[in-house]
Amino acid sequence: MRNQSRIAVISVAASIVFLVAILGTAQAPAYRAPRTADGKPNLNGIWQALNTANWNLEGHTAGKGPVASLGAVFSVPPGLSVVEGDEIPYLPAAAAKKKENQANWVKLDPEVKCYLPGVPRATYLPYPFQIVQSQRNILMAYEYAGAVRTINMGAPTKAPGDSWMGWSNGHWEGETLVVDVTSLMEDTWFDRAGNFHSDALHVVERYTPRSADTLTYEATIEDKKVFSRPWKISMPLYRRAEKNAKLLEYKCVEFAEELMYGHLRKNPSK
C-alpha cells in the first residue's frame, strides 16, 4: 500500500517532468545561456566565424587567387553554402550584375579598399568582433577597419540617415538577440564573390547561444530590388577563448593607400 502511493507520486512527478520536457522542446532551445547581472542571456565576448562565407556565401570549390606571385598563399579556399537552400534568389537583371561584380572582384569589392563592411558581412569577415552588452544598448566592435555599431535595446528609433553599418534596433526573444537593421547604403557587398544588394536592404539578425563558446548566427535578407524573395544565411560563431584575447588595431586604410593613390605619387615607380 505504502509502496503503491510512492509509485503514484513518482509517476505523477515523472509525467510532469515529461510534459515540461515536451513543452520545453517546443518553446525553448536546448541550451540556456548564463545570464548577465540584469538577467539577459550573456553574449559578451569576442566571437569569430570559422568558414569561407566571406569568400562566397554560396557553395564553392577551391580556386586560383587573383595575384599569381602569391601562389597558394592567397588562393580561394573551398566551402559549403551558408545560404538556406544553397542559392541566392536573384532577380534576372541582378543575377547579371552579380556575375559582372564577380568578374571584376578586385576592382569593385569595397573590402579591397578597406571600406566599412556593412551588415551582415561584418559578422563573417575573417576577423574577430566583440559584443559588449549593457542594459540600454549593445555595442558590437569589429576588428576589421575599426568598424562599430551600437544596437539600441530600448524603444525602436529611426535612423538619422543611411550609413555603411546601418541602423540597429534590438530586442530579446527568449534566448535570442534579434536585431533589425535598416538604412544600409548600397555600397557594401556580401562577400568576395560579388554578391550584392541595393539601398532597399533590410536585414534581421538572430544571435542564439548554442553552447558556452558558440552562438548560432542567422540573418534574413530582404531586398525587393535585387532578390525575388527574402533569404537566409546561418552559421555558428565561435568564442575566441585565448587568454587575454582582445581586438587589435586593424587600420587597413594604410594597406589600401598604394592601390588607391599610388599612381599619384611623385615617383610612382614604387
Place this chain on the structure above:
Amino acid sequence: MSHRLLTVAAALAAVVLVALLVQTPAAGQNQPPAAKAPAVGKAWTPPRTADGKPDLQGIWTDNTLTPFERPKKLGTKEFYTEEELADLTSRARKGEKLEEADLGAANPQAVRYDLEVYGFDRTKLRFASTKRTSLIVGPEGVVPPMLPQAKERNAERAAKEKGHEFDSYENRPLSERCLLMNQERIPMTPGANEGNLLQIVQGPGYVTLLHEIDHSTRVIPTDGRPHAPQSMRLWQGDSVGHWEGNTLVVDTTNFTNLTAYRGSSEKLHLVERFTRTAEDTMIYEFTVEDPTTWAKPWTAEVPWTKTKGPVFEWACHEGNTMISTILRGARVADEEVQKKGK
C-alpha cells in the same frame, strides 16, 4: 529501498521546479532600473551598472570654450570667479573674440559652415564647469617646455619632410589620410570643434568608448590584464583600465613614433581618469608622461557634458577625395614646372 525511492521523488520534484523556473522569466527582468535620487551638492555618487560598477554610460560632448593652455596675461591664475565666468560667457556668446576663449570651429572668422547646422549654436557655447582658466592644470597652465633632445628629434623630422609634403600620400597628415583624426587621438583634447560626441557603453569587464569622429572605438579591458608585449606598437597604444572608487583609470603605453602627441615619442605614457561628478557632468583628466620629451609629467582636466544623440556614423576614408585631389594637383603643378624649365 523506500529511502532510495524518496530520493528519486525529491530529485524529480527538483527537476520539475527548475524546469518551471527556466520557463518563467526572472522577476523584474523587463522593468527599468530604479530611478536614482537627483544629484545634490558634492555628495553625489554615480549610479551603478547592473554588475555594480560606476555607470559612466551615455552620450557626452567635450565641447568647451576653455583654451587648452592659459592665456599669458592671466599669469598663475588657475580659476575664474562666478562673476568673471558669467561675463566672459556672455561676451563669447555675443561673438566677441576673446583671448580667454578658444572658439575653434565656432570662430565666426573661420566660418565654413552654417554654424547651427554643425552644432555650433553660439548661444550655447560654454566654459569649463570647473571654472578653470585653462584645461591644463597647475600654476603654469601650459605644456612644459620641450627637452632639447626632443626639439632636435622633431626638427629633424620636419626638415626631412620639408619640400616633400606633396610627394605621396605617405607625406600627408594622418587626419587627411583618415588614419587618425585629430579629435580621436588620445589623450582626447577638444575645444569648440566638430566631432566631439563620445558614447560610453559598459559591459562586464569592459568599458567601450566610441568617438563619433571616424567611428573611433576603444574597447578597454578592466579585468586586470597586463599591457600587450612592448614589441607590439599601436597607433592608439595599448589601453588597460581599472576602477578606483568612482573613477575609471586607463593606462596606455605601446605607442608608435608616428602618432607623436605634441611632439612626444613612442615612450609616451598616458593615464586617463574618468569620473562622473553629476548627472550631466564627467571629468576627464589625463596625465602625459614622456621622459624623452618633457622634464616632468603634465596634467589637463576636461569637463564633459551629457548630451543627446544620436551619434552619427563618420565614414572618413570611404568618402575621402582629399588625398587624390591634393596629389593630382601637385602632379599638375610638377608638370607645369617641368614645362617652364624646357
